[in-house]
Amino acid sequence: MDSSRVWRAYLLGGMVVVAIYLAMPYGIGRDLTYVAIGMSSATAAFVAAARSRGGVRMLWALMAAGQLAAAVGDAMWVYYEHVAEVDPFPSPADAFYLLQYPLVAGALLMLARHHRSPENREALLDSAILTVGLVLPYWVLVIGPNLGGYESPLEQLITLGYPFSDVLLLAGLVLVLATSRARTAAGRMVIAAMILVMAGDMIFVLTGDAIVYGMPISLAPFLLSYVIWGAAALHPSARDLLRPTSDTPPAFTTGRLLTLTAVVLLAPGTLIVQLAFGFELSAWPVAITSAVLFVLVVARMAVMLRRLQHQARRLDEIARTDMLTGLPNRRTLDAQLVRDYERTAHEDVPLTLAMLDLDHFKRFNDTYGHQGGDQLLAGAARAWSLLLSSADMLARYGGEEFVLLMPGRDLAAAEHLLQALRLVTPHEQTFSAGLALWDGRETPLRLLRRADTALYAAKTAGRDRVVRADPPSETEGPSLEPSAFAGG
Missing domain, CATH: 3.30.70.270 (Reverse transcriptase/Diguanylate cyclase domain)
Known part of the structure; x- marks a missing residue:
């Protein structure tokens, strides 16, 4: 089959299998279907690594290893629940689940480093502002409420490991978007899959094992992420994730300015909402986040000012110089x-x-x-x-x-x-x-x-x-x- 059709067939077939999974009754058959979807995604990523060369091969190998770790965690979860008939949480399955995050974050770091530009400091500061600003509501809504109340320190550690791993994944994802954006179809699908993984973790931490139509609602984002990730690995553009790009950094557009402004306002906005509705104040998290954001914004302004001064000097030099000979005009x-x-x-x-x-x-x-x-x-x-x-x-x-x-x-x-x-x-x-x-x-x-x-x-x-x-x-x-x- 033509490679341009393989990924479509995988994506369509994966969505059909997900629909079948949702219609299946609870039992080992349904959970094994879940494991099969994860394994197919990991296999597709290993295929992409084998087809690629150089840095792209390592990039896909890291993502394939991350997918495989998650799929092995799924298989172990099925074993504990249906064969050993013990509570899968906490268990070694969580170690494999958590192993996925540093592997994928390493792939994101490779992608961001490859697309860095001479003006990369601005992109780094933008990604730091976005990450710090977005971590605050994540802390208030997800991490803070889950501090304490567990039977063992291990259970507490594993429970918090997921949101903290999401923070690591979020930082890598924001860094990629700030430095180079998603320039290929495969890249855009990988980003979508990562967002689904973080969404599934957030739903899991907030709702636990809440069941809807006989299935934990947190599983749907993970299933979709597997399918989309596998389709990205089989897409013809999978080999172009490290495609050379212009040295020019992403422009500081109105959209980027509004996004940074909204993220910076999350800190005071969190306190305003808590005061307005009588919630418990998150004074220390808000204070620390505000201080860090203030320093980052000042650093961002300083870097931008230096770049503008350099551009002004360069424009003045161009205005006074003949471009062909380099002589004064x-x-x-x-x-x-x-x-x-x-x-x-x-x-x-x-x-x-x-x-x-x-x-x-x-x-x-x-x-x-x-x-x-x-x-x-x-x-x-x-x-x-x-x-x-x-x-x-x-x-x-x-x-x-x-x-x-x-x-x-x-x-x-x-x-x-x-x-x-x-x-x-x-x-x-x-x-x-x-x-x-x-x-x-x-x-x-x-x-x-x-x-x-x-x-x-x-x-x-x-x-x-x-x-x-x-x-x-x-x-x-x-x-x-x-x-x-x-x-x-």
């Missing part, structure tokens, strides 16, 4: 020009600006493609940057044009630096450049315009050369003087 250049104007004027040192343009860049693009052109731009930026001092700044002006700001260098020193840049330009490419010296009075826009005019003259004169612009004149435009080391 036009916005950063304009700001740096203003700062260098002030500094060079104060220190009485020269400020020279060069505008560079890679020669025949369109022809290079047509020959090697746009990706080749991008590589040339990025490579030239890297090669030129290695020759600059800490005071110089190379910025991408636009297209294949760059601006080199050289505070402290006069025209001769600037020309010497440009000659060095020519020698390291990648792919044996050349560039033309216009060079302008700030006269101490002109605006940054005028200085750039003079350098651009000189660059145009260099390209008109044959490219692969530097043209120097004379200081501006009040009555006429700048005269252009070719550099002594202009290329041919």
Whole structure:
């Protein structure tokens, strides 16, 4: 049978067997049917482990072992009740039942660790807030009322072992949901099965062996969990439980915010309900939970604030940087020009600006493609940057044009630096450049315009050369003087 149909057949067949079980009269036959359902679920999980590789195999092996432990507990329960005819509680069967929880929790921890992201601290804090908040009503409704009143410490220990194991399972389940969510059909069915297990435990602790239609009502969730777990193991997506996911953590959505808010309000809400209806106050549990939640919420806010600050710095960096070359962009250049104007004027040192343009860049693009052109731009930026001092700044002006700001260098020193840049330009490419010296009075826009005019003259004169612009004149435009080391 096609694997895509096997899990459907198992799920449908399992539901039919559960219906038959519910219709059967009390007796060993019905209880053996219950054991068979559990064993089939464990077998399906072992099949999933055998079909998988690597971490997924270990994941399913842990869950299969947990299912098998629970099924063995069921078999022992049947033995004590129908063969030995003794009370199955407490008995070694409870040890197998309780063994299921750490095994399954280990599988959940594997799943959460695999899907962790660089922002995993936020998910961990969210899961801690949810777990601590949800444990409070569980304590008030389930654990607290069952403290004391048992004939032996062993009976008390086993009875409390189930809700405390549920807390362990809840913590693992919340951690998985907070870090990665259920991304496959098999994952969603596994989560549903675990929720049914916890629901069955809660019903058992609250109602004991309450019988409805001749059957303890706590058994229905366990039966359904077996069937759904087995279907998850046979689903084609069972091998994809550790499927790689994005490094981006789950977004802090409105739904998540409302969920966290509701959970945090459970502590004061518990006291309000108890005061309103005259119940016994759970002062210590509420006080301790409130204190822990307060610390967790503050930690969550601190982590979120640090992430927002990091994102703000990153956005500012992106806004000031050319993404292709990694050089400062036009916005950063304009700001740096203003700062260098002030500094060079104060220190009485020269400020020279060069505008560079890679020669025949369109022809290079047509020959090697746009990706080749991008590589040339990025490579030239890297090669030129290695020759600059800490005071110089190379910025991408636009297209294949760059601006080199050289505070402290006069025209001769600037020309010497440009000659060095020519020698390291990648792919044996050349560039033309216009060079302008700030006269101490002109605006940054005028200085750039003079350098651009000189660059145009260099390209008109044959490219692969530097043209120097004379200081501006009040009555006429700048005269252009070719550099002594202009290329041919």
